[in-house]
Amino acid sequence: MKSTSPLTLGEFIIDKQADFQYSSGELSRLLSAIRLASKVVNQQVNKAGLVDIIGAMGNQNVQGEEQQKLDVFANEVFIAALNNREVVCGIASEENEDFIDVRTGENSQKSKYVVLIDPLDGSSNIDVNVNVGTIFSIYRRVSQDGPVQLEDFLQPGNKQVAAGYVVYGSSTMLVYTTGNGVNGFTLDPALGVFYLSHPNIKIPTKGKIYSINEGNYIKFPQGIKDYIKYCQEEKEGRPYTSRYIGSLVADFHRNMLKGGIYIYPSYSQSPKGKLRLLYECNPMGFLAEQAGGKASNGFQRILDLNPVELHERTPFVCGSSEMVEKVEEFMKNAERNEKS
Numbered sequence: 001m002k003s004t005s006p007l008t009l010g011e012f013i014i015d016k017q018a019d020f021q022y023s024s025g026e027l028s029r030l031l032s033a034i035r036l037a038s039k040v041v042n043q044q045v046n047k048a049g050l051v052d053i054i055g056a057m058g059n060q061n062v063q064g065e066e067q068q069k070l071d072v073f074a075n076e077v078f079i080a081a082l083n084n085r086e087v088v089c090g091i092a093s094e095e096n097e098d099f100i101d102v103r104t105g106e107n108s109q110k111s112k113y114v115v116l117i118d119p120l121d122g123s124s125n126i127d128v129n130v131n132v133g134t135i136f137s138i139y140r141r142v143s144q145d146g147p148v149q150l151e152d153f154l155q156p157g158n159k160q161v162a163a164g165y166v167v168y169g170s171s172t173m174l175v176y177t178t179g180n181g182v183n184g185f186t187l188d189p190a191l192g193v194f195y196l197s198h199p200n201i202k203i204p205t206k207g208k209i210y211s212i213n214e215g216n217y218i219k220f221p222q223g224i225k226d227y228i229k230y231c232q233e234e235k236e237g238r239p240y241t242s243r244y245i246g247s248l249v250a251d252f253h254r255n256m257l258k259g260g261i262y263i264y265p266s267y268s269q270s271p272k273g274k275l276r277l278l279y280e281c282n283p284m285g286f287l288a289e290q291a292g293g294k295a296s297n298g299f300q301r302i303l304d305l306n307p308v309e310l311h312e313r314t315p316f317v318c319g320s321s322e323m324v325e326k327v328e329e330f331m332k333n334a335e336r337n338e339k340s
């Protein structure tokens with residue numbers, strides 16, 4: 001008899017384990033650790049306005065950004081969940097300058113996986129109650145046994161075995177891929193259970209939403225300026241709508257469901273843009289491609305970039321495939337004009 005209740009995330013992970021090339025059960029346990037941590041963080045995010053957990057700790061993280069208490073809390077929760085279950089051998093986080101070797105127990109000594117994480121993206125929105133999110137990226141280690149090495153983390157995005165995000169908002173969702181499509185799960189807060197609510201998500205090939213911080217317009221490369229003007233023209237179904245929350249996970253999630261494009265370009269003060277390649281752009285790029293979309297740095301596929309530093313930045317253009325292609329067209333034309 002067909003089950004009437006929707007699949008839970010736990011059931012889904014087990015069901016799909018067989019799809020996964022390396023199905024030893026370890027990746028399933030890793031995803032379950034992330035599931036647990038996201039519930040713990042969600043509980044604090046949802047009551048952040050009620051307890052004295054808002055407000056900067058007076059510290060700064062490795063990015064030199066004011067560290068919100070929830071940033072620190074989320075980082076500790078995810079590291080603890082992954083560490084305690086001994087499902088990974090190494091972790092890199094936006095909140096930590098160096099990667100962490102977590103081969104503490106017998107099992108983690110044998111673990112094949114490393115995780116890179118942005119534990120609470122969009123944290124500047126925490127105290128104004130706007131959606132924030134967690135982003136994670138999972139690789140198989142490339143070094144042999146023994147201590148994890150920097151090379152285990154500096155892998156191109158096309159080597160990811162899984163990636164996903166949690167968006168903490170009006171409802172909390174966990175969205176992830178293991179390379180066989182993208183599925184979204186919504187948390188029932190009363191039961192503490194994630195249910196499959198968005199099976200096999202596909203990004204529309206084009207949309208009418210563009211997400212970019214237009215306050216930086218005068219600093220943008222010419223190709224981006226040209227694309228913004230294109231979005232605003234009154235023809236061929238335009239102007240598009242500008243929607244920018246200031247939280248990558250929230251903007252990406254909306255654009256993935258409705259169609260649209262998110263752009264964080266290079267600009268004069270930051271020639272590599274703002275977003276981090278390893279734990280923001282690669283996981284979101286993997287998800288976008290698995291959902292039929294695209295992710296680029298304006299000129300080439302994000303997942304083909306070869307990282308050289310743990311916290312390196314990259315310009316980021318991601319979302320509906322035809323919209324990303326149009327940005328790349330403007331970028332190439334502008335570059336050609338500048339050279340001529």
Ligand code: P6P
Nearest residue numbers: 121122123213246247248249274
């Ligand atoms: P800006 C949040 O700090 C973040 O990394 C993304 O989540 C967000 O899209 C972007 O930066 C916002 O940056 O410069 O527009 O405020």
